[in-house]
Amino acid sequence: MNLKVLLFIIFTVIKYQIMNIRPRRNRKNSAIRDMVQETKLGIENLIYPIFLEDGKGIKTEIKSLPNNYRWSLDLLLPEVEKCIELGVKTFDIFPAVNDDLKDQIASYSYAEDNFYLNAIRKLKSEFPDIVIMSDVAMDPYSSDGHDGLVEDGRIVNDKTLPILAKMSIAQAQAGVDILGPSDMMDGRVGYLRNELDKHGFTDVSIMSYTAKYASAFYGPFRDALNSAPKSGDKKTYQMNPANKREALIEAELDIAEGADFIMVKPALCYLDIIHLLKENFNTPITAYNVSGECAMVYAAAQNGWLNYEATMSEMLLSIRRAGADGILTYFAKDFAQFVKK
Numbered sequence: 001m002n003l004k005v006l007l008f009i010i011f012t013v014i015k016y017q018i019m020n021i022r023p024r025r026n027r028k029n030s031a032i033r034d035m036v037q038e039t040k041l042g043i044e045n046l047i048y049p050i051f052l053e054d055g056k057g058i059k060t061e062i063k064s065l066p067n068n069y070r071w072s073l074d075l076l077l078p079e080v081e082k083c084i085e086l087g088v089k090t091f092d093i094f095p096a097v098n099d100d101l102k103d104q105i106a107s108y109s110y111a112e113d114n115f116y117l118n119a120i121r122k123l124k125s126e127f128p129d130i131v132i133m134s135d136v137a138m139d140p141y142s143s144d145g146h147d148g149l150v151e152d153g154r155i156v157n158d159k160t161l162p163i164l165a166k167m168s169i170a171q172a173q174a175g176v177d178i179l180g181p182s183d184m185m186d187g188r189v190g191y192l193r194n195e196l197d198k199h200g201f202t203d204v205s206i207m208s209y210t211a212k213y214a215s216a217f218y219g220p221f222r223d224a225l226n227s228a229p230k231s232g233d234k235k236t237y238q239m240n241p242a243n244k245r246e247a248l249i250e251a252e253l254d255i256a257e258g259a260d261f262i263m264v265k266p267a268l269c270y271l272d273i274i275h276l277l278k279e280n281f282n283t284p285i286t287a288y289n290v291s292g293e294c295a296m297v298y299a300a301a302q303n304g305w306l307n308y309e310a311t312m313s314e315m316l317l318s319i320r321r322a323g324a325d326g327i328l329t330y331f332a333k334d335f336a337q338f339v340k341k
């Protein structure tokens with residue numbers, strides 16, 4: 001035995017004999033554990049994404065996202081009522097649009113008889129106290145399946161902005177409380193803020209998808225809406241998963257342009273980004289616990305490999321601990337049910 005090892009052992013023995021700091025004392029029972037718990041997670045932190053389809057009597061489970069459905073409005077109304085009873089107050093509604101209504105300029109997104117806008121009106125009149133968030137991007141309405149306007153195979157930034165603005169005004173008119181621009185075009189937050197204000201919607205909030213990465217975890221969502229890009233990928237507008245400092249640039253811009261919340265998406269592989277934005281900005285931060293992240297938990301739980309409730313709670317808590325004020329998650333209703341028990 002050499003001298004270094006011997007000294008280490010002697011030192012360790014001495015240290016443990018005079019050990020006056022024992023972190024386990026603060027873990028000895030649940031009352032003390034609860035008292036010193038640093039991060040709290042409640043239903044009030046959660047936003048529930050829901051998929052809506054035109055028609056009647058529809059509740060179709062999404063194959064790649066078990067436990068989540070495409071609803072028609074008639075069946076969604078009682079479902080929302082149940083969620084409200086459980087304490088869920090904020091909903092992000094996404095429309096699944098028929099292919100024959102899609103075109104290059106996403107004109108259905110602001111059409112007079114748009115079923116999605118009508119559904120929002122109905123939801124707000126039935127449940128005036130809920131908060132409704134919407135998605136602002138062309139993809140569910142676009143025959144190209146891209147978030148922006150496609151010209152000669154390229155996504156053109158500045159010509160997309162007026163389209164997003166028309167969509168936003170239509171959504172604000174329908175009663176949306178928070179607009180969620182998820183398109184990642186440059187300058188869109190300022191453009192939309194300006195247009196909203198010009199139309200008198202100064203109270204409508206913007207939750208910007210600030211650091212939205214070109215992620216493989218959006219698959220089940222695109223299945224749900226049949227909204228995958230028809231050609232190419234989204235890498236010219238969504239961020240490179242390798243980049244961190246770039247998130248600071250996006251956040252500075254969105255805040256300067258008037259964003260009320262800045263969002264990181266996805267959440268789990270990007271906890272460092274959530275933390276980074278939390279350390280650097282005072283604007284509330286949200287994170288999108290996206291479809292692929294939830295699908296992994298559902299799949300493992302269905303196989304009996306993971307405990308569903310424990311895993312989902314730990315996942316959501318870790319997103320809060322990283323610094324998210326709010327979390328968009330497909331677990332919202334189940335989490336609410338779980339804490340009620």
Ligand code: PBG
Nearest residue numbers: 137147182217218221290291292
């Ligand atoms: C649309 C949009 C997407 C998501 C939210 N809004 C998909 C995409 O950008 O391709 C993904 C949400 C999820 O996976 O749960 N722009």
